[in-house]
Amino acid sequence: MTASGVGRDTGTRSARSRALAVLRIRSRALAVALLPAAAAVILLVGGSTGHLPGPGWDLARRILTPVAVLVLLLAAGVALVVARARPAVSPTVPIAEEAAPDLYRMVRDLADRLGVPAPSAIALTPDCDSWLEDRTHPAHGPPPPEEHHDVARAGRPARRAPAAPVLVIGSPFLWWMRVAELRALLAPVVAGTGPSAHPDIAAARRFVRGLDAAAAVTSAPDRGPAHRAVLGGVGWIVRLMLHGSRVHAAEMERGVAAAAADRAKAVDYGLRIVAQEQVGLAYAGWDRLLTRVALPAWRMGRWPSRLNAGVVAALTELSRRDRLAEGFASRLGERPACDLLEEPGAVDEATSLLAARLFHGGPARTGPDWSPVHWGDYPEEVVDRKWRTDAARLHRILDALGVPPSADGPQAPDGPTLARVLAHLAAPPDVTRAPLPSVPDDEDDLAGGTAHGAALAARLTAELAREEAAAASASPGTAMSDPDPVRDDGALPLFPLQPPRTGRELLTDHITAMVCCAAMDTVGAAPGLDWLDGPTLLVGGARATDLPPRVLSLIEEGDSAALEGWLTRQGIRAEKPVRLG
Numbered sequence: 001m002t003a004s005g006v007g008r009d010t011g012t013r014s015a016r017s018r019a020l021a022v023l024r025i026r027s028r029a030l031a032v033a034l035l036p037a038a039a040a041v042i043l044l045v046g047g048s049t050g051h052l053p054g055p056g057w058d059l060a061r062r063i064l065t066p067v068a069v070l071v072l073l074l075a076a077g078v079a080l081v082v083a084r085a086r087p088a089v090s091p092t093v094p095i096a097e098e099a100a101p102d103l104y105r106m107v108r109d110l111a112d113r114l115g116v117p118a119p120s121a122i123a124l125t126p127d128c129d130s131w132l133e134d135r136t137h138p139a140h141g142p143p144p145p146e147e148h149h150d151v152a153r154a155g156r157p158a159r160r161a162p163a164a165p166v167l168v169i170g171s172p173f174l175w176w177m178r179v180a181e182l183r184a185l186l187a188p189v190v191a192g193t194g195p196s197a198h199p200d201i202a203a204a205r206r207f208v209r210g211l212d213a214a215a216a217v218t219s220a221p222d223r224g225p226a227h228r229a230v231l232g233g234v235g236w237i238v239r240l241m242l243h244g245s246r247v248h249a250a251e252m253e254r255g256v257a258a259a260a261a262d263r264a265k266a267v268d269y270g271l272r273i274v275a276q277e278q279v280g281l282a283y284a285g286w287d288r289l290l291t292r293v294a295l296p297a298w299r300m301g302r303w304p305s306r307l308n309a310g311v312v313a314a315l316t317e318l319s320r321r322d323r324l325a326e327g328f329a330s331r332l333g334e335r336p337a338c339d340l341l342e343e344p345g346a347v348d349e350a351t352s353l354l355a356a357r358l359f360h361g362g363p364a365r366t367g368p369d370w371s372p373v374h375w376g377d378y379p380e381e382v383v384d385r386k387w388r389t390d391a392a393r394l395h396r397i398l399d400a401l402g403v404p405p406s407a408d409g410p411q412a413p414d415g416p417t418l419a420r421v422l423a424h425l426a427a428p429p430d431v432t433r434a435p436l437p438s439v440p441d442d443e444d445d446l447a448g449g450t451a452h453g454a455a456l457a458a459r460l461t462a463e464l465a466r467e468e469a470a471a472a473s474a475s476p477g478t479a480m481s482d483p484d485p486v487r488d489d490g491a492l493p494l495f496p497l498q499p500p501r502t503g504r505e506l507l508t509d510h511i512t513a514m515v516c517c518a519a520m521d522t523v524g525a526a527p528g529l530d531w532l533d534g535p536t537l538l539v540g541g542a543r544a545t546d547l548p549p550r551v552l553s554l555i556e557e558g559d560s561a562a563l564e565g566w567l568t569r570q571g572i573r574a575e576k577p578v579r580l581g
Contacts, residue, residue, distance in 0.1 A: 010258075010259075011195075011255045011256070011257075011258035011259030011260075011261075011262060012194075012195055012198070012255065012256075012259045013255075014251070014252075014254075014255035014258070015195055015198075015201055015251075015252045015253075015254075015255030015256045015259065016198060016200050016201060016255075018204075018248045018249070018251045018252035018255060019198070019200040019201045019203070019204035019205075019248075019252050020200055020204075021245075021248040022204040022207060022208060022245045022248045022249055022252065023200065023203060023204055023207065025241055025244050025245045025248075026207050026241075029237075029241055030075075033071055033072065033074075033075035034072075034075075036064060036067050036068035036071045036072075037068040037069075037071070037072055039064055039068070040061070040064045040065045040067075040068035043057065043060055043061045043064060043065075044061060044065065047061055074233070074234075074237075077230075077234055078214075078234050078237050078238065081214045081217060081218065081231070081234050081238070082210040082211060082213075082214045082238065083210070085210060085213035085214040085216070085217045086137065086213055087134075087137050087209040087210065087212065087213040088212070088213065088216070089133065089135060090125060090133060090168060091125070091354060091357070091358060091494070092123035092124060092125045092168055092354075093123060093124045093125075093171075093347065093350045093351050093354055094121065094122075094123045095121075095122045095123060095124060095341070095347065098342075099341065099342050099343065099347070100122065100340055100341045100342060100347075101342070102339075102340040102341075103122060103337075103340035103341060104122065106179070106182075106183055106340060107119060107122065107167060107186065107190060110183055110186060110187060110190050110267065111190050111193065113266075113267050114187065114190060114191045114194070114263055114264065114266070114267060115194070115263075116190065116191055116192075116193045116194035116197075116263070117164050117193045117194070117197050118164065118190075118193070119132065119164055119165055119166060119167035119190065119193060120135075120164035120165065120166055121135075121166045121167070122166070122167050122168075122169065123166055123167070123168050123169070124168070124169055124170075124171045124174070124347065124350075124351050125168050125169070125170055125171065125351075125354075126170075126171050126172075126307070126351045126352070126354050126355035126358065126359075127170050127171075127172075127286075128170045128172050128173065128279060128282050128283040128286050129170050130167070130168060130169045130170055130173065130185070130186060130189050131168050131189060132165040132166070132167060132168070132189060132190075132192050132193060132196060133165055133166045133168050134165050134166075134196075134202075134205060134206070134209065135165070135166050136206070137209075164193060164196075164197070165192075165193060165196055167186070167189065167190065169182075169186070170282075171308050171347070171348075171351040172282045172283075172285075172286045172308055172311045173185065173279075173282060173337065174308065174336075174337045174338045174340070174341070174347075175308040175309060175311060175312050175336060175337070175338045175344075175348075176278065176281075176282045176285070176311060176312055176315055176336075177275065177278055177282070177336070177337050178334040178335060178336060178337060179334075179335050179336070179337050179339070179340065180268070180271055180334075181271065181274065181275040181278060181337070182275070182337040183268060184267070184268035184269075184271040184272040184274075184275045185272060185275040185276070185278075185279065187264040187267045187268060187272065188257075188260050188261050188264040188272075189260070190264075191259075191260035191261070191263040191264045192256055192257070192260040194259070194260070194263060195255070195256040195259050195260065196256065201252065201256065204245075204248075204249065204252060205249075205252075207245070208242070208245055208249045211238050211241055211242040211245070212242065214234070214235075214238045215235060215238050215239055215242055217231070218231040218232070218234055218235030218238060219235060281315060281318075282311065282315065284318070285311050285314040285315040285318055286311050286314075288314060288318075288532050289307065289310050289311050289314045289531065290307075290355070290359060290497055291497050292530075292532065292533055292534035293310065293314075293378075293529065293531065293534045294307060294310075294355070294356070294359075295359075295360065295497055296382060296383075296386055296534055296535055297373060297378065297382045298356055298359075298360040298362060299360075299386075300382055300385060300386055300389075301369045301370055301371070302370075302371060302372070302373040302381060302382055303352060303353060303356040303362060303370065303371075303372055303373065304352060304372070304373055304374075304375065304378065305348070305349045305352050305353075305372035305373065305374060306345070306348050306349070306352065306374065306375055307348065307351070307352040307355055308338070308348045308351060308352070309348055309375070310375060310531065312336075313375075313531045314531040314532055316531075317530075317531045317532055318532060321532075349372065352372075353366075353372075357493070358493060358494050358495055359493055359494075359495055359496065359497050360493050360496075360497070361493035375529070378529050379526070379527040379528055379529050379535075380527065382535070383527035383528070383529065383535040383536075384520070384527045386513065386535065387512075387513040387514075387516045387517050387520075387527065387535075388513070388517055388579065388580050389513075390509060390510045390513035390514075391416070391510070391513050391514045391517045391578065391580050392416075392580035393460070393463060393464075393510065394421065394456075394460070394510040394511070394513070394514055395416040395420075395580065396463075397456065397459045397460060397463060398420065398421070398424065398456075400459070401455070401456075401459070403420065403424045404420075405417065405420050415577030415578065416577060416578060416580060417518075417574060417575055417576065417577055417578065418514050418515060418517075418518040418567075418572075418574040418575075418578065419574040419575045421511065421514055422554070422560045422563065422564065422574060424452055424456075425450065425452050425453055425456070425511075425554055425555065425558060425560065426554070426558050426559065426560040427452065428558075450555070450556075450557070450558040452558070453504075453507060453555045453556070453558070454503075456507055457503030457504055457506060457507040458503055460503065460506045460507055460510060461503045461506060464506065504555065507555055508548075508551055508552065508555060511551050511554065511555065512547065512548070512551050514578070515537075515547065515551065515563070515567075515572075516537045517578040517579070517580070518567075518572050518573070518574060518576070518578050519537060519539060519544075519570065519572050521576065521577075521578045521579055522571070522572050522573045522576050522578075523539065523570060523571045523572050525537055525538060525539045525540075525544075525570075525572075526538045528543065530543065539570055544570075546566065547566065549562075550562040550563040550566050551563060
């Protein structure tokens with residue numbers, strides 16, 4: 001037997017022994033529940049047959065019989081909660097075989113080469129990861145086709161999910177990786193269906209998943225006092241069994257992973273090393289695209305409908321800038337894995353909407369305040385609108401602070417100007433006519449800047465909080481309106497991309513937006529999209545990369561000289577009124 005075969009058998013035996021340990025915990029819990037009933041039956045039968053006479057035995061029967069009934073009722077309640085609890089399932093976009101026959105053919109061929117059962121279905125997730133997921137619970141059957149965007153219309157009629165697990169693939173992999181790389185990357189994942197088919201391992205997984213789902217049910221906050229009292233005892237028992245099986249379950253999964261990895265060594269092992277390098281690169285590009293490019297659009301009520309195509313552009317740009325990634329762009333001439341899909345555009349749109357829901361908490365469907373945007377329209381519909389909206393908010397706050405308009409000549413300008421902002425932030429506190437609101441002492445983010453900058457940042461933070469609260473109250477429950485039973489996303493966003501922006505970051509964004517508006521309205525600059533840095537200003541067709549440090553100098557030191565010099569060199573007139581959003 002080869003070393004790989006020995007390792008595979010060792011991993012499978014280890015996983016099975018741990019699975020049996022988990023099942024023994026279930027058996028012990030059942031034995032504890034039945035023990036009082038068994039003792040009560042013995043006492044009752046002994047009394048009826050005359051073998052256990054006397055007042056002592058009668059007292060034992062009177063005490064033990066109701067105790068046994070209570071224990072059986074409690075055990076039945078625990079079993080009912082565990083059986084009815086719906087295990088959590090990762091939110092994904094299901095891909096029917098009719099929508100990706102080549103992809104299904106590749107996965108089945110890979111399973112045949114590995115000698116394991118093929119996954120029952122394939123789904124995509126907007127993340128850089130891949131795994132097998134058990135969806136054998138009755139509640140996880142396929143939803144109605146109309147609930148799953150364009151991709152699901154090719155799905156099969158609703159039926160109970162088969163026993164084999166579902167293969168979940170990270171959507172960025174399909175667009176960035178080549179077909180051979182994806183096959184090599186999925187080999188260890190698909191190999192996991194072999195150990196998963198073992199009855200003991202499958203039963204242990206179902207038991208642990210049921211306990212986990214029951215623990216979530218018993219800890220739900222929206223319950224009445226009576227329900228909380230009843231479910232509190234059930235939850236204690238469930239958590240006790242879950243705690244006892246946690247170590248064994250973790251070791252079981254390690255054994256399954258070890259067996260799958262050993263089995264996958266026989267398929268594309270060398271190519272898998274190269275594919276693993278692409279995983280790190282894809283993760284970096286995906287994270288950068290979401291935080292720098294998609295997040296500003298989501299905050300404006302628009303969701304980019306081609307995120308996966310965007311990650312290819314972002315990684316290509318990264319390979320152009322970074323010499324460490326130079327060799328990766330040469331792979332683009334090979335067949336991409338997204339060609340395995342019949343309609344890559346429809347799949348990209350579905351996963352892009354799901355990404356917006358998971359990482360930002362947007363609604364499940366498009367609407368007037370939540371609509372898709374294509375990359376070609378991004379500069380005008382997102383960047384320009386964002387800058388003008390931020391500039392308008394900045395001037396509303398200046399009006400509330402009583403900041404006068406600034407004019408170089410004898411007559412004040414007719415509209416909002418950049419000069420007004422520069423004059424206010426550069427003015428010493430004792431000469432301003434605007435009252436300075438108090439800034440909390442615990443705002444470390446605002447420490448070290450000017451008094452005007454700190455006051456303005458505090459007002460911006462409060463104003464944005466009010467706007468977000470008003471938007472949430474105007475459309476309650478929009479993020480939870482999806483009836484799709486496969487998507488357990490009751491508390492969106494599930495994975496927030498970034499913590500709330502600090503006051504200094506907000507002030508920097510708004511000052512930059514005002515500068516960009518002045519540049520667009522006076523020298524014909526244009527909004528642009530940088531795949532790695534997000535919204536960018538194009539002056540004369542080139543990115544204005546030297547603007548951020550000059551804005552920071554104004555905010556932190558109250559020195560407008562550097563920014564005014566930059567404006568002069570670019571021909572931007574700060575005293576000219578700008579058009580606001």
